[in-house]
Amino acid sequence: MPQTAAPPRLTEVTADDIEALAAGTAVFGTGGGGSVYTSRIVVEQALRERGPVQLVTVDELTDDDTVILMSGIGAPTVGIEMLTAAEQVETLLRVSERAAGRPITTLMAAEIGGSNGVGPIGWASQLGLKVLDADGMGRAYPDAAMISMNVAGLPCDFAVLSDVIGNVSVLETVDLHWLERLARVLTIASGSICLGTHYPMTRETARGAVIEGTVSAAIRVGRALLAAAEPVSAIAEAMGGEILLTGKITDLDRRTETGFTRGSVTITGLGDDRGRVQSIELQNENLVVVEDGRVVVSVPDNVTLVDAETGHAITTEMLRFGQRVAVLAWPADPLWRSPRGLELAGPRAFGLDIDYTPFELGAR
Known part of the structure; x- marks a missing residue:
């Protein structure tokens, strides 16, 4: 080939x-x-x-x-x-x-x-x-x-x-x-x-x-999003990532304190994902995804919420009740999975009392 x-x-x-x-x-x-x-x-x-x-x-x-x-x-x-x-x-x-x-x-x-x-x-x-x-x-x-x-x-x-x-x-x-x-x-x-x-x-x-x-990678991913008939799937492929859930925001707790945007967001599944619920902890960025009491993804691995139709990412300050979103995840750069990387940016670096479990594609 x-x-x-x-x-x-x-x-x-x-x-x-x-x-x-x-x-x-x-x-x-x-x-x-x-x-x-x-x-x-x-x-x-x-x-x-x-x-x-x-x-x-x-x-x-x-x-x-x-x-x-x-x-x-x-x-x-x-x-x-x-x-x-x-x-x-x-x-x-x-x-x-x-x-x-x-x-x-x-x-x-x-x-x-x-x-x-x-x-x-x-x-x-x-x-x-x-x-x-x-x-x-x-x-x-x-x-x-x-x-x-x-x-x-x-x-x-x-x-x-x-x-x-x-x-x-x-x-x-x-x-x-x-x-x-x-x-x-x-x-x-x-x-x-x-x-x-x-x-x-x-x-x-x-x-x-x-x-x-x-920089060139971000331009490549953006071009894939803008040109695709199915942008969410196109982003997942371009990022080497996976769509975890498609649903709507049913609960949102967001506040600005100590110079950060903090809170949590709950997404309830729709369509093929009906009956599933995921919650995401926020500190400016998306930190941890939890479903049925189990950590699905955590920092330093990556989680982005995108509009379920357009594929455009939604930042934490722009999240709104009722938005239709897809939860996209992909593995962290190997540098962040090193012992020093986890010390600086793993779950416990954010005060979360959980151990890091590497996110692997197709493992959920």
């Missing part, structure tokens, strides 16, 4: 790629990362005005390149209404270069999930920088310590935080847990949403510490 040729590698991101990128990052967001709607509009406009952004691999970085992560931090529910100030990214770049002691040439998404997977493309366009085809999570996580560089043991030299009215903080913390504590307090004081940079990296330090290929 002839093998299907691999698609050519993306070398740039254009305005025409952003609809697919937004659709894909919403799926990768596992319920978090923020709504992609506003980011999509802003980034499309930026690229139409300034042209494409160069997309590079780790191996294509030079000795003169410095990569830094840029992302939003805070409660996604707040991010719907509080938009980024025009000068925030210029301020972040200027202060980050001063802290790093060298020019920043390349941006990377802290998380490929949600708006944080789309935003760096627009910010890079605004700043005239390249974008690394990689991210620090392969999904979305709510905690600064839950990032691949921390799993790999790479120290974070500094972080810079900026809010919409111009306050800027430079943090040099003893570890990522302290960065999370301090950045979260500053973010709450700023209205529960900020922009930040952290983890300056070179080609050598990035290699093996980032999750590569995720």
Whole structure:
């Protein structure tokens, strides 16, 4: 049987790629990362005005390149209404270069999930920088310590935080847990949403510490969704995942506290899944799926709720009673299944008193 040729590698991101990128990052967001709607509009406009952004691999970085992560931090529910100030990214770049002691040439998404997977493309366009085809999570996580560089043991030299009215903080913390504590307090004081940079990296330090290929993967998944006659099945196939349940939301408990969107959602099965019920615990992202008292999927494996007809992902802040949804799951990147990965992002890292059982396709 002839093998299907691999698609050519993306070398740039254009305005025409952003609809697919937004659709894909919403799926990768596992319920978090923020709504992609506003980011999509802003980034499309930026690229139409300034042209494409160069997309590079780790191996294509030079000795003169410095990569830094840029992302939003805070409660996604707040991010719907509080938009980024025009000068925030210029301020972040200027202060980050001063802290790093060298020019920043390349941006990377802290998380490929949600708006944080789309935003760096627009910010890079605004700043005239390249974008690394990689991210620090392969999904979305709510905690600064839950990032691949921390799993790999790479120290974070500094972080810079900026809010919409111009306050800027430079943090040099003893570890990522302290960065999370301090950045979260500053973010709450700023209205529960900020922009930040952290983890300056070179080609050598990035290699093996980032999750590569995720920007192009999100665009590929988004294209599959947008082109398919049966989008939910198309996403599951493109993600290497599985549809766990199709039903409607019959209960929703959601609140914003301590800078996070927290709560739970209950989905009651319809059609072939009638009689089945699944509940999902939330902390910005979807953490655990339970059915009949049994854990079906838990972090670090991935769970996304998508519209049962259109296939578009629904972030936790956009969940509504009565929505028809499908529950989609797929295995985590192997990095997160390592002992260090589970320590940082397994169920007990979220205060859940359960052990991690790897999600395997077709095992339910």
